[in-house]
Amino acid sequence: KTSTKKILITGGAGFIGSHVVRRFVNNYPEYEIYNLDVLTYAGNLENLTDIEQAANYHFLKGDICERSYITDLFETYKFDAVIHLAAESHVDRSITDPFAFVETNVMGTLNLLYAAKQIWGTDTNEKLFYHISTDEVYGTLGETGLFTEETAYDPNSPYSASKASSDHFVRAFGETYNIPYVISNCSNNYGANQFPEKLIPLFINNIINNKPLPVYGDGNYTRDWLYVVDHAVAIDLIFHKGKNKETYNIGGFNEWKNIDLVKLLCKQMDAKLSREEGTSEQLITFVKDRPGHDLRYAIDASKLNKELGWKPSVTFEEGLEKTIDWYLNNEDWLKNVTSGAYQQYYEKQYK
Numbered sequence: 001k002t003s004t005k006k007i008l009i010t011g012g013a014g015f016i017g018s019h020v021v022r023r024f025v026n027n028y029p030e031y032e033i034y035n036l037d038v039l040t041y042a043g044n045l046e047n048l049t050d051i052e053q054a055a056n057y058h059f060l061k062g063d064i065c066e067r068s069y070i071t072d073l074f075e076t077y078k079f080d081a082v083i084h085l086a087a088e089s090h091v092d093r094s095i096t097d098p099f100a101f102v103e104t105n106v107m108g109t110l111n112l113l114y115a116a117k118q119i120w121g122t123d124t125n126e127k128l129f130y131h132i133s134t135d136e137v138y139g140t141l142g143e144t145g146l147f148t149e150e151t152a153y154d155p156n157s158p159y160s161a162s163k164a165s166s167d168h169f170v171r172a173f174g175e176t177y178n179i180p181y182v183i184s185n186c187s188n189n190y191g192a193n194q195f196p197e198k199l200i201p202l203f204i205n206n207i208i209n210n211k212p213l214p215v216y217g218d219g220n221y222t223r224d225w226l227y228v229v230d231h232a233v234a235i236d237l238i239f240h241k242g243k244n245k246e247t248y249n250i251g252g253f254n255e256w257k258n259i260d261l262v263k264l265l266c267k268q269m270d271a272k273l274s275r276e277e278g279t280s281e282q283l284i285t286f287v288k289d290r291p292g293h294d295l296r297y298a299i300d301a302s303k304l305n306k307e308l309g310w311k312p313s314v315t316f317e318e319g320l321e322k323t324i325d326w327y328l329n330n331e332d333w334l335k336n337v338t339s340g341a342y343q344q345y346y347e348k349q350y351k
């Protein structure tokens, strides 16, 4: 797909999207990269200050939920490929406001697919719709077993149900209208620029501020964790080498029970902040479980490993240390995001 020229990346101001945009802008000067983002609370252009002046980077402020705007955008720019990351992404928010998740994740995806179909028609040579999804669509595992690409969908939260639905629409557009597509389902990401509502940055921020660390239930929930830069590398590989109509699971081969992860984080934070070992652990408090909480997710990423030669580049300990360093070195970013001041900044900037 080396002749692909205009790539629309949605949600590029968010956590994972910003790492993907950076990689594509820097590694592929021959591509024009269009970052479409409406800048919700989770979108932050400060994530991209290092590349915003690049000649092949373009920012478009807009909403994937606005169908006619999206159709016009495709008419105007005639994108060759889409890497779709824009979404409502936080499970807890989906429990309080499921409608926003259906609007953005399902209807927004459908708007993009429909606009792509309108523009591409039957001329789909070298075109690609790449949908970024989650392992949460597979539901939950018991103590053993792994999610493979063949695992049946069994989503339990409004978030995962909306992502599962969007995956199905992508597949349906491939079957019905011959839209070339790939889907990847990835485990929990962590790293720089993650909004501090998600476990790792939330707890880093709370430890800095000596606030309690709320661990759900008994802390025995198990997740696979992947360093966000390694996810961006996988997305790059799948975009260029993935096969049409295929799904790829992406995971870190790195399962952690929440409580063990939190203890490791506390230990690393104590060392970084020159606090006595055990200080941060005292902040752990167990809180009432989230409803519909999946016990365990674990990904079998061997297809991606065997077919495309991908594997994570850092151990969890290394990735976590890099992540902690980033948050400690970017206190202003953290303060802006947590105070809500960054929203006002963007209102001024873009209205």
Ligand code: NAD
Pocket: 010, 011, 012, 013, 014, 015, 016, 017, 036, 037, 038, 039, 040, 041, 042, 043, 044, 062, 063, 064, 065, 084, 085, 086, 087, 088, 089, 090, 104, 108, 132, 133, 134, 135, 163, 185, 186, 187, 188, 189, 190, 195
């Ligand atoms: P995020 O919440 O940090 O970023 C989402 C971005 O999408 C934000 O910049 C936001 O402004 C933008 N956005 C939201 N609604 C929009 C709309 N209507 N129009 C245009 N832009 C909109 O999310 P993330 O953690 O970076 O996740 C990105 C994608 O990866 C999502 O599709 C998510 O489901 C998927 N994913 C995330 C993880 C993870 O661990 N974070 C794991 C697997 C898959």
